[in-house]
Amino acid sequence: MTAVTIELNGVKITDDVEPRQSLADFLRDSCGLTATHLGCEHGACGACTVVLDGKATRSCLTLAVMCDGRSVQTLEGLRIDPVMEMLRRLFHENHALQCGFCTPGMLIMARDILRRHSRPDIATVQHELSGQICRCTGYANIVKAIVAAGHEIANVATSEE
Amino acid sequence: MKPAPFDYVRPKSVAEASVALGRRGASTAAIAGGQSLVPMLALRVALPEILVDISRLEDLKIVTRTPDSVWLGALTTHAAIEDGETPDVFNGLMRRVAGQISYRAVRNHGTIGGSVALADPAADWPACLLALGTSLRVVGRNGVRVQSIDDFLKGAYETTLITGDIIMGFDIPSPPRSFRWGFAKVARKSGAFAHSLAVAVAAAKDSSVRVVLGAAGARPRSLVATASQLEIPNSTEEQIRAAITADLNAYFTDLDDYQKRMHTANVLRAARNMRAQ
Numbered sequence: 001m002t003a004v005t006i007e008l009n010g011v012k013i014t015d016d017v018e019p020r021q022s023l024a025d026f027l028r029d030s031c032g033l034t035a036t037h038l039g040c041e042h043g044a045c046g047a048c049t050v051v052l053d054g055k056a057t058r059s060c061l062t063l064a065v066m067c068d069g070r071s072v073q074t075l076e077g078l079r080i081d082p083v084m085e086m087l088r089r090l091f092h093e094n095h096a097l098q099c100g101f102c103t104p105g106m107l108i109m110a111r112d113i114l115r116r117h118s119r120p121d122i123a124t125v126q127h128e129l130s131g132q133i134c135r136c137t138g139y140a141n142i143v144k145a146i147v148a149a150g151h152e153i154a155n156v157a158t159s160e161e
Numbered sequence: 162m163k164p165a166p167f168d169y170v171r172p173k174s175v176a177e178a179s180v181a182l183g184r185r186g187a188s189t190a191a192i193a194g195g196q197s198l199v200p201m202l203a204l205r206v207a208l209p210e211i212l213v214d215i216s217r218l219e220d221l222k223i224v225t226r227t228p229d230s231v232w233l234g235a236l237t238t239h240a241a242i243e244d245g246e247t248p249d250v251f252n253g254l255m256r257r258v259a260g261q262i263s264y265r266a267v268r269n270h271g272t273i274g275g276s277v278a279l280a281d282p283a284a285d286w287p288a289c290l291l292a293l294g295t296s297l298r299v300v301g302r303n304g305v306r307v308q309s310i311d312d313f314l315k316g317a318y319e320t321t322l323i324t325g326d327i328i329m330g331f332d333i334p335s336p337p338r339s340f341r342w343g344f345a346k347v348a349r350k351s352g353a354f355a356h357s358l359a360v361a362v363a364a365a366k367d368s369s370v371r372v373v374l375g376a377a378g379a380r381p382r383s384l385v386a387t388a389s390q391l392e393i394p395n396s397t398e399e400q401i402r403a404a405i406t407a408d409l410n411a412y413f414t415d416l417d418d419y420q421k422r423m424h425t426a427n428v429l430r431a432a433r434n435m436r437a438q
Contacts, residue, residue: 002169019169019212020162020202041163042200043267055240055269061199062270065169066192066214112265130351131264 004068008033009077017064023057024048026064027074035075035104039133046132049105050074056112075104083111086149094145098136105132110146119150164202171214175221175300175327181213183302183325191215191327193236194270196263197279221274221329226250234330235274243268250335251293252438254342254362258289264352274328277310280380282317283354285346288375291383292342292360295333301326316379339365343434345427357424359431367394372432377413377424384408384428391432401432 001016008031017026024041027033027050039045041060048059051073078084087110090096097103106129113120113128120128125143134142172178182189190209192198193216201207215221221236226248233247241247242259249256262268262276262285276286277297287310295310302325310331313321322328340362347357358375370388375381390396390404405425409416416424 018162018166020164020166022162022199022203025162041203043196043263046264046266049266052270056266057269058196058266061196061267063169063192063195063199063212066195066216109266127351128265131266 002065006067007071019065021064022060023062023064024059033074033076037104047102047105049108090145090148094141096141096145102134119154167209168211175218178213178215179325187211193275194272196267196271230335231333235328237273239268239271252340257344258285280318280320282379283376288358288360288373288381291381292362292371292373293333295331297331298329299326300329314380337364341435341438343431345430347427357427359428361431361435367392382412
């Protein structure tokens with residue numbers, strides 16, 4: 001076992017991990033943070049996407065031991081994030097989820113897309129979302145919700161100027 | 162937990178890391194971004210007893226530019242190249258290649274050094290760096306060596322790396338401003354490994370052309386006849402097709418008819434893109 005200190009959703013925690021433990025398993029099994037879902041466990045589906053040092057990250061492709069001294073944000077930690085609040089509302093309004101399994105990864109990735117692109121168009125969102133798999137919705141409504149969020153953020157920014 | 166148990170060490174310097182990797186009597190593996198190695202550990206395809214974390218070694222993160230070349234440290238991520246955080250003297254070629262590797266969350270951590278060290282036959286960087294005439298610097302037990310990527314790549318997942326070796330980074334010659342390129346990839350899904358990967362570059366219009374084809378054999382190859390044909394101004398598509406066929410027959414022996422057509426179409430697309438620039 002190796003001791004790691006991680007800033008998890010803004011709180012410093014110290015815990016012992018086995019070097020072979022993935023960040024995803026650490027979050028779910030050791031920390032009880034089960035918003036992070038595990039689908040494929042080899043980087044193809046995107047359900048386990050979290051934020052590591054500000055960057056979208058596959059928690060199934062990351063070893064917990066390598067996160068020592070770093071900061072990790074999961075969906076639980078983004079409850080009062082303004083962009084995430086907007087995304088939750090727009091996912092609801094646009095019917096951007098059905099079973100909900102992929103949704104945590106979708107939301108994390110959507111927020112990441114909106115941080116890197118202002119007012120992304122459909123093609124940009126589709127390309128950026130290609131690493132997230134959804135088996136229910138056919139993606140159209142997820143893309144619609146993210147495009148709508150991009151417009152809303154841009155409009156808020158303009159009205160505040 | 163899917164991987165078999167292993168010990169974990171995080172050396173403070175490249176020299177320490179090299180010693181840790183070269184420890185006698187133990188199987189070791191270096192981990193940088195881990196975007197290929199972690200799934201390999203989970204599948205138990207890779208079974209190291211000691212995992213050496215090189216992801217924080219500052220000496221492997223250096224990025225510099227001289228009048229003649231760009232140096233990319235081995236830990237440079239695909240995302241950093243995609244976002245233009247590294248010098249883009251290649252008129253957008255490296256940014257374009259980087260932006261099509263896997264998915265953003267993977268590009269945020271996957272490194273150019275890790276990609277080349279793994280030497281997957283369908284990987285993007287080995288083909289692109291070969292087209293750009295790159296050399297790499299490797300540090301190991303016998304000191305430092307500088308090697309062209311052509312000599313470095315030996316086969317599928319096979320390179321000249323030996324136990325204790327660490328790729329420091331890549332020295333990529335800066336092309337002239339007149340540099341042009343074409344890049345074409347056939348993949349069943351965006352972000353998936355390519356079934357065909359073609360990079361065509363020219364120092365200027367119809368001059369010093371290099372064409373590289375990846376995912377067609379054990380390692381990417383430079384298509385010499387195709388490149389010569391593309392140096393002839395206004396050579397016809399028929400002539401270029403014939404040259405591609407000759408190259409495919411010369412460098413790749415196991416291709417079926419479908420694969421030959423797919424690679425021919427893909428190389429042609431890269432060539433056309435390059436000529437259109």
